[in-house]
Amino acid sequence: MSQFAADVPRPEIPTPAGSVLDFSAAGHLYATHQVHAFAAKCPPPLAAWAIAEYTSTGGLVVDAMAGSGTTLVEALLAGRPAIGIDIDPLARLIARAKVTLIDPDRLTDAAVALVARATEAKDSGWRPEGIDVDRWFRADVQADLSRLREVIAGSDVEEDLRPILACLYSSLIVARTSVANVRDIAHSRHHYQARPEDPKVFDRFTDRARRAAKMYADLRRRVPDPAAEIRVEDGDATALTLEAGIAELYFSSPPYCSALDYTRATSSRLRGLASCSARTRPPTGPSAARISGPSGPRLHWQPRMRRFRLRSVRP
Ligand SMILES: C[S@@+](CC[C@H](N)C(=O)[O-])C[C@H]1O[C@@H](n2cnc3c(N)ncnc32)[C@H](O)[C@@H]1O
Numbered sequence: 338m339s340q341f342a343a344d345v346p347r348p349e350i351p352t353p354a355g356s357v358l359d360f361s362a363a364g365h366l367y368a369t370h371q372v373h374a375f376a377a378k379c380p381p382p383l384a385a386w387a388i389a390e391y392t393s394t395g396g397l398v399v400d401a402m403a404g405s406g407t408t409l410v411e412a413l414l415a416g417r418p419a420i421g422i423d424i425d426p427l428a429r430l431i432a433r434a435k436v437t438l439i440d441p442d443r444l445t446d447a448a449v450a451l452v453a454r455a456t457e458a459k460d461s462g463w464r465p466e467g468i469d470v471d472r473w474f475r476a477d478v479q480a481d482l483s484r485l486r487e488v489i490a491g492s493d494v495e496e497d498l499r500p501i502l503a504c505l506y507s508s509l510i511v512a513r514t515s516v517a518n519v520r521d522i523a524h525s526r527h528h529y530q531a532r533p534e535d536p537k538v539f540d541r542f543t544d545r546a547r548r549a550a551k552m553y554a555d556l557r558r559r560v561p562d563p564a565a566e567i568r569v570e571d572g573d574a575t576a577l578t579l580e581a582g583i584a585e586l587y588f589s590s591p592p593y594c595s596a597l598d599y600t601r602a603t604s605s606r607l608r609g610l611a612s613c614s615a616r617t618r619p620p621t622g623p624s625a626a627r628i629s630g631p632s633g634p635r636l637h638w639q640p641r642m643r644r645f646r647l648r649s650v651r652p
Pocket of ligand 1: 379403422424572574589593
């Protein structure tokens, strides 16, 4: 997040076989790729290359282990509709936030207004359960996080901004420079480090919102008009059935099963902390989500089977 520069050019996407992809910093410092840290992100140029190589205009992209949504951002930039699925609620929150097109000024205005309200708000006493909160957070940080969480969950926050604000809130904690008593919580090997001083939760939140606003401005500049539809759904890739010939590209970077426990690395660590986003998700998933027009494919949620089915809609 610290090095984002809106003017970093998007890397050239090589199509001829045998060319080299750019995995350097310039490969991810554009659009919303840097809104939130995520363990084992896919390099954006790889997803961009696959989309350019294997899909045509309007062709559906599916990522059944979408993580923080790298494939989905690249699909949006390429003008391809996409469906992303993940079992991890934090991953879905980040992915959703990264593909939301907003007026960046609204984001900074909302963040400034929320901080003003949080500063005035009383600490409700809410604390996350299941962790030794006094070890991991200074008392003043706990109170500020609690106040900020309350105001983000409040009813006067505009719905399209809520996942982004919740994501920025989470990025205060799951980051290399977290407000917690920890160094590098973004990855699985974090290290305890007691904070001698107040890390100033509210200032950091506003700062992150300002930086994110630049990223959202950059995203908007790059996305073709009209924007392709991107959906993010809760689901288990192992229970997804796909009718043949619907998507032009199935692109996933699966978990490093023996190296990284994603649930531990992200959602369980955040137990409750990012729950200010809870209102952004339907409780049981959609019954059917249609994507890319009236005759496009549909993602059906089959509640009894507890699985998704992606199938075409015949006129
Ligand atoms: C390597 S990460 C994907 C990273 C992603 N490409 C990105 O750039 O952020 C793997 C993801 O697979 C998800 N995952 C693991 N098992 C899954 C399953 N059975 N169904 C859906 N998602 C799953 C994890 O929650 C994690 O977000």
